[in-house]
Amino acid sequence: MYTGVFTKKIISAYFKCSKVSISNNYGGLEWNLFRTGDVLDIKGLKIIPVHVDHSIPAAYGFIIKTSKGNIVYTGDFRMHGPLSAMTQDFLGEITNESLDKIDILICEGTHIHRGAIESENNVEKNIEQLFLENPFDFFLVKYDRLDWDRFRTFS
The missing domain is CATH 3.60.15.10 (Ribonuclease Z/Hydroxyacylglutathione hydrolase-like)
Known part of the structure; x- marks a missing residue:
């Protein structure tokens, strides 16, 4: 192997x-x-x-x-x-x-x-904007369990 x-x-x-x-x-x-x-x-x-x-x-x-x-x-x-x-x-x-x-x-x-392909940096900025514009304490998100970059973006 x-x-x-x-x-x-x-x-x-x-x-x-x-x-x-x-x-x-x-x-x-x-x-x-x-x-x-x-x-x-x-x-x-x-x-x-x-x-x-x-x-x-x-x-x-x-x-x-x-x-x-x-x-x-x-x-x-x-x-x-x-x-x-x-x-x-x-x-x-x-x-x-x-x-x-x-x-x-x-x-x-x-x-x-x-x-368009967005960088993780742009994804993070968009998430921050969503939290600013919405009165929610949390969002439910889904991404591939092996996508470590997306995990870091949401952590």
Whole structure:
């Protein structure tokens, strides 16, 4: 199992808080941990993980160097989050001179739309404005349980 260092921490914490089942039994796995800056050599492939910003922490894009060319997998990233500099790091790596060209680009996108994308900073300002304009002591909100940035915004 190849995974980022922090991803392993998330998995371990989740495992400690969950009932063991076939879907989360990770016993017996050999963990190979990586972080940005590492170069993984797996069966002749040079795989370079580079962090990207995402609402769920520990997201990566990958540069895969093969004997036939270069493959870039973007991962699921965003440009408007509080750690958008990490996505810029990834863009810097794929435009780096050491990567002659990208032969195959695999781009993930889960929330592609034409609407405006708000930063967490704007979300926080809008929430503050809602509290100022409404006589309520609390608001009920819903967001993904793994969206740690949104959790911090509401805490």
